[in-house]
Amino acid sequence: MGPARRWTRSSEQVALDLAGKVKIVKLDVDSNPSTVTQYHVRAMPTMIVFKDGQPADVKVGAGQSRAQLIKWLESHAA
Secondary structure (H helix, E strand, C coil): CCHHHHHHHHHHHHHHHCCCCCCCCCCCCCCCHHHHHHCCCCCCCEEEEEECCEEEEEEECCCCCHHHHHHHHHHHHC
16 A cells, blocks of 8 residues: 555545544545645645634654654644
8 A cells, every 4th residue: 555545544534533523534635726826835735724714834744653743733623
């Protein structure tokens, strides 16, 4: 299984773990090129945390463990 698929599985589990605290959504970058350009996405996967409708933090790449993703997201959920 490649890194993108592992990251997708991990992010899906994180979404379940943090249900009610954060909302995780996926975007089809091929169908939404203007959004990719707007947020300067240059690599996949890219995870952007939004607060009050504005980008607050960004992580790029599939190198984070589930525990690291949870810690990162919880730091923004408060």
